[in-house]
Amino acid sequence: MSHDHESAGRGRLDRRRFLTTAALGGATIVGATALGGIDADAAFAAPMPSLDPAISKSAFAEGRITAINGSVLEVAGSYGDQHLIQLTNATSVWKLRPTTAEEIKVGDGLYARGVDMPDGTIAADAVWVNIVNLFCTVQGIAKDRLHLTHGNNHAVVGRIVAETTTASYLGGALTSDLSRVRIGQSAQVLGAWRPDDDTVDIARVTVGH
Amino acid sequence: MISVLTSLAPLLCGGLLAVTGAAKLFGRRTAQLAANTVLVRVLGNGHRATAALRTVGAAEVLIAAALLAAPEAAAPGVATALLGAGFTGYLAYARATAPESSCGCSARDEGPIGWRSFTRAGLVVLGGLAAVAADRTWWSRIDGDPLPSAVVVVVAAAVLLALSSDLDQRWLVPLRKLRLRLFGTPLGRPPRGGDARVPVAASVELLENSLAWQAASPVVRSALLDHWDDEGWRILRFTGVYEDKRGARPVNVLFALDLTATIDNAPAPAVRVSVVDDITEEPIDVGHLTPVLRPVLPLAG
Numbered sequence: 001m002s003h004d005h006e007s008a009g010r011g012r013l014d015r016r017r018f019l020t021t022a023a024l025g026g027a028t029i030v031g032a033t034a035l036g037g038i039d040a041d042a043a044f045a046a047p048m049p050s051l052d053p054a055i056s057k058s059a060f061a062e063g064r065i066t067a068i069n070g071s072v073l074e075v076a077g078s079y080g081d082q083h084l085i086q087l088t089n090a091t092s093v094w095k096l097r098p099t100t101a102e103e104i105k106v107g108d109g110l111y112a113r114g115v116d117m118p119d120g121t122i123a124a125d126a127v128w129v130n131i132v133n134l135f136c137t138v139q140g141i142a143k144d145r146l147h148l149t150h151g152n153n154h155a156v157v158g159r160i161v162a163e164t165t166t167a168s169y170l171g172g173a174l175t176s177d178l179s180r181v182r183i184g185q186s187a188q189v190l191g192a193w194r195p196d197d198d199t200v201d202i203a204r205v206t207v208g209h
Numbered sequence: 210m211i212s213v214l215t216s217l218a219p220l221l222c223g224g225l226l227a228v229t230g231a232a233k234l235f236g237r238r239t240a241q242l243a244a245n246t247v248l249v250r251v252l253g254n255g256h257r258a259t260a261a262l263r264t265v266g267a268a269e270v271l272i273a274a275a276l277l278a279a280p281e282a283a284a285p286g287v288a289t290a291l292l293g294a295g296f297t298g299y300l301a302y303a304r305a306t307a308p309e310s311s312c313g314c315s316a317r318d319e320g321p322i323g324w325r326s327f328t329r330a331g332l333v334v335l336g337g338l339a340a341v342a343a344d345r346t347w348w349s350r351i352d353g354d355p356l357p358s359a360v361v362v363v364v365a366a367a368v369l370l371a372l373s374s375d376l377d378q379r380w381l382v383p384l385r386k387l388r389l390r391l392f393g394t395p396l397g398r399p400p401r402g403g404d405a406r407v408p409v410a411a412s413v414e415l416l417e418n419s420l421a422w423q424a425a426s427p428v429v430r431s432a433l434l435d436h437w438d439d440e441g442w443r444i445l446r447f448t449g450v451y452e453d454k455r456g457a458r459p460v461n462v463l464f465a466l467d468l469t470a471t472i473d474n475a476p477a478p479a480v481r482v483s484v485v486d487d488i489t490e491e492p493i494d495v496g497h498l499t500p501v502l503r504p505v506l507p508l509a510g
Contacts, residue, residue: 026483
């Protein structure tokens with residue numbers, strides 16, 4: 001068992017080594033742009049006409065996972081619709097951080113973007129599990145959590161996850177320094193909801209915007 | 210002191226139940242509150258849940274009136290203890306089956322069910338039992354021992370306020386602010402000297418604002434799949450589809466950035482981009498991947 005793990009780990013390292021060499025051999029492009037990305041919070045971004053004609057064929061699904069059959073997720077949509085989401089080797093999985101399909105559990109919420117297949121499934125390019133995006137007010141700060149309220153004074157506990165939770169102040173770069181969050185501030189919290197105890201693991205808290 | 214507490218229990222329980230009961234019975238937001246409770250699922254719809262919540266409120270008001278008017282009778286105390294036991298059971302059921310639901314205990318309490326709700330329900334049970342044991346009416350007790358009675362009432366009111374989230378804004382938030390001012394933030398600062406590691410999210414943020422990202426975006430299909438650090442570089446792996454004359458093939462899109470660069474210190478980041486065929490593992494020449502600059506729209510006026 002451990003031997004398998006070791007060889008799997010070594011295989012992964014070898015592959016990363018190979019990909020590093022390939023990455024560093026690539027073309028260098030210098031410069032910045034104001035165009036956004038397709039990562040985590042982009043799951044909520046307004047649809048933007050894509051430069052790629054293929055992207056306009058993208059399918060989108062959201063809901064709660066009711067069953068997992070191998071690499072197919074059965075998803076009950078919020079409006080009574082049903083989706084079958086096919087995961088592939090090329091599918092990115094986000095659950096608080098980039099992770100693997102093993103982390104997905106029945107009962108989790110999901111947003112998925114992919115391509116409609118002829119058999120009615122959606123071949124997912126990217127899935128975001130339990131992702132939430134809340135506009136809150138900071139009501140309290142403790143060592144491992146932020147007490148927040150959102151909407152109609154609804155209390156939410158935001159957990160601070162070591163080496164994962166980041167903060168952005170006044171539009172600055174994301175940093176692991178959370179010490180500048182203040183009580184009373186408005187904050188946008190991007191994180192992963194935990195169905196077990198109804199708290200939110202914070203991926204990113206944006207204040208002073 | 211115990212006998213002061215038992216004889217004042219009808220007053221304290223009566224006061225609490227009168228406030229929470231009246232708020233449920235007459236509150237304008239009862240319907241809104243009921244919609245967030247587990248009652249909706251149990252009773253089938255929001256109207257029934259609202260009616261149930263108002264009925265409970267009416268029962269609370271009746272029991273409160275009985276407690277206040279006939280403090281020496283056993284029946285109101287027993288009814289209070291039963292009501293408290295019912296609350297505890299309801300909370301346990303709601304917590305087990307729908308932890309995200311609101312408790313609906315007091316008119317403005319919208320938080321999820323937590324230890325405060327359970328403690329309050331437990332205190333209603335204890336208060337009811339204490340009221341059964343009352344040997345004097347609360348008004349004769351206040352008349353006889355004004356000072357101990359005042360202490361008990363003030364302490365009990367403080368405990369009940371602390372157990373309700375309705376007034377947190379008034380006392381808890383200022384208290385937390387004061388604690389932060391006195392003792393500083395409990396959240397650790399990174400070590401001085403800029404030794405803090407740049408979080409992966411910051412590298413992704415930098416990448417997504419780069420020209421390299423814009424150039425590669427027609428190829429990229431996934432979100433961030435994997436990342437690792439190697440010799441001062443941070444490698445970010447995405448997957449995508451590359452189309453050329455030979456057709457479409459699955460590819461890995463790799464970006465290499467300076468490990469320490471963020472949008473703060475690298476306004477024009479240098480990003481290495483490469484596309485590797487996922488099956489043959491051959492690098493694909495992407496020399497012609499040129500950024501498509503979006504035309505700047507004319508400003509009005």
